[in-house]
Structure formats: C-alpha cells, structure tokens
Amino acid sequence: MGRNITIGMKTLEKNIINLSGQAGKNWLDKLPNILHYLSQMWGVTDIKPVSNMTWNYVAKAIKDKDIPVVIKISCQNDTSKAEAQALTYLKGSIIELIDYNSECNALLLKQAVPGISLRSLYPQQAEQAMLYYTNVVNNLCSNGNQISPPIFPSINKWLISLDKIDASKLPDELLHTAVTLKNNLLNQPKKQYVLHGDLHMDNVISDKDGWIAIDPKGIIGEREFEVACFDFIHKSEFNKTNIPNLFETRAIFLANQLGLELARLKQWVFIRLILGACWMIEDNGSPQLFLEQANKIFPNKHNI
Numbered sequence: 001m002g003r004n005i006t007i008g009m010k011t012l013e014k015n016i017i018n019l020s021g022q023a024g025k026n027w028l029d030k031l032p033n034i035l036h037y038l039s040q041m042w043g044v045t046d047i048k049p050v051s052n053m054t055w056n057y058v059a060k061a062i063k064d065k066d067i068p069v070v071i072k073i074s075c076q077n078d079t080s081k082a083e084a085q086a087l088t089y090l091k092g093s094i095i096e097l098i099d100y101n102s103e104c105n106a107l108l109l110k111q112a113v114p115g116i117s118l119r120s121l122y123p124q125q126a127e128q129a130m131l132y133y134t135n136v137v138n139n140l141c142s143n144g145n146q147i148s149p150p151i152f153p154s155i156n157k158w159l160i161s162l163d164k165i166d167a168s169k170l171p172d173e174l175l176h177t178a179v180t181l182k183n184n185l186l187n188q189p190k191k192q193y194v195l196h197g198d199l200h201m202d203n204v205i206s207d208k209d210g211w212i213a214i215d216p217k218g219i220i221g222e223r224e225f226e227v228a229c230f231d232f233i234h235k236s237e238f239n240k241t242n243i244p245n246l247f248e249t250r251a252i253f254l255a256n257q258l259g260l261e262l263a264r265l266k267q268w269v270f271i272r273l274i275l276g277a278c279w280m281i282e283d284n285g286s287p288q289l290f291l292e293q294a295n296k297i298f299p300n301k302h303n304i
Helices: 003-020 022-042 077-089 126-140 155-164 172-186 223-227 243-258 262-282 288-297
Strands: 044-049 056-063 067-074 097-101 106-110 114-117 193-195 204-207 210-213 219-221
Touching: 003 022, 022 044, 022 056, 022 067, 022 097, 022 106, 044 067, 067 077, 077 097, 077 106, 126 204, 126 210, 126 223, 126 243, 155 172, 155 219, 155 262, 172 262, 172 288, 193 223, 223 243, 223 262, 243 262, 243 288, 262 288
Parallel strands: none
Antiparallel strands: 044 056, 056 067, 067 106, 097 106, 114 204, 193 219, 204 210
16 A cells, blocks of 8 residues: 555544544444445446545546446445435536445545646646636536425535534634624525535546536535635645735636626635634634635735
8 A cells, every 4th residue: 555545544534533433433444344345336446545535435446347437435424425416416517426325325436537636737827727617617507506406405504603613712803704794695695506515626627628526515505605615825825925915816817707796705715714614623623724724815804
C-alpha cells in the first residue's frame, strides 16, 4: 500500500471515529468484508483506494474486466441514500450512477477519465477554471428542476446548525453576522433549484474532453447558495494582502457569467464559511480554517 493511500485511510479512520465513536470503529472493522462482498456482487477487480479519502471509503476498480468504475462506501445510510437520489435526479449532468446497494451504503459509479480535479488549474489558470466551473453549474441547473415531490431537503435544514451551535465555541461577531444574513436571505427567497450542495473544485473533475460534477449532496436552494461553495481563495494565497480584492474580482466574474446577484452571492459565501465552522465543531473537528477564511475575505463584517 502506497504512502498516500495509507495517509488517506488514516484520515478516513480519524474522521469516522471522531464522528461516530464505537459505531465508526465497528464499521471500519467490517469494511474489508463489505468490500469483498461488493466486489463479488458487482464483478469488480483491481480495487485501488484513492489517497484523498475523508468521510467515505473510495476506491477505483475495473468492472467486467474493462470498465473503469469507482466504489464508494459510507458509514451512514442517510448519506449514501441522499447521494444516490441526487445522482439519479441530476442524471445526464453529473457522474453516472451504475448501482446502489442500500444494505452496504455503497455506490458503484462510472469512473471519470482522466479524473483530474479542477483545483489543479487554480489559481494559475483562475479564469479558465472559473469558466469550466460555470459550465458545470449551468448543466446542473438546466435539469428541469421539478421539485415535486420534495425528496430533497431545503437549505433551511442545513442552516439550522447556525442557530443550534454553542455560541461560546465561535467568535460572537462572526456567528451573529452569519445568522442575521441568513435570516434576511431566507425572508427574501429566489427561484429554487435542486442543487449539488457541495460544489467546490475538488468535486468537479475532468471526464474525456469536459468537466463533470461528483459527490452531490442533493439540497433545494438558490444558485447563489450553490456557487458560494466555490474555492474563491486558494490555500497558497492565504498570506497575500489583497485577499478581499481577489475575492471581489472572482465573485464578480462568477456572478456575471451565471447571472447571479453579486450581493447575495457574497453573503452566502460568508454564511457557508461559518456554517462549515459549525459542522466541524459538530463533528469534533477544528473550525479554524473556515474562520480564517471568513476573516481574511471579509475583514469588515459590516459591509458584507
């Protein structure tokens, strides 16, 4: 097993145990048997875990001797079920779902080839990366979006975390600003779509001659909420002094390309950063990366 794969497994193990405790340990112990069962059922061989696992076991494999596929196994049933529903609904504009096994919380997916992350172009080719990103957003949001019956939750369900979090664990100004902005935006709703929900650049990968989304969450909300997940500032840029200007330039570019309201997009970016911090706290992780981004992108909270 290569060093990167070993690191990927260790990250997965740490996250799952932090999230689910003993139940997570039990799932990790059963994982080899689950994988063996699935490989027999789906007829897959040459199984190779990826190096960047975080919350799910993910491996590339070959089905029926010549079809590149991906196996994705979740510790939680609701996570894999939601992804299967989103993949089915967004079919044609997202990676193809070949099969779903609810007993094992497992997905069998077509493998994107060459499967390079959009992040690989960023920030050196920032404008080109943003153009590819907008194409993916347009494809996802042109899917008809007949939100009936409502099998997907509203973003309101996610945003509850901002109201439930222990306020002592976050800077008061950041949390108060996020809650205020969230309430204002929800009171002035825009057209709703079935969104990917987690459309950062690592979830956009190359497939043949284009780019395609992977790992959808499936959530109902406005497009500004979707695009607010974009990686506006790369980690290599965190030490720059012009981060607010960089963010503004990129937010304007994406808003113009997609016909979004710039002010709403910027507000959702701030909200999603604080929401990410809340989720890290809920999962017994550190919120610092999200808080650092919020402070660097928005040094003046009163002008968001």
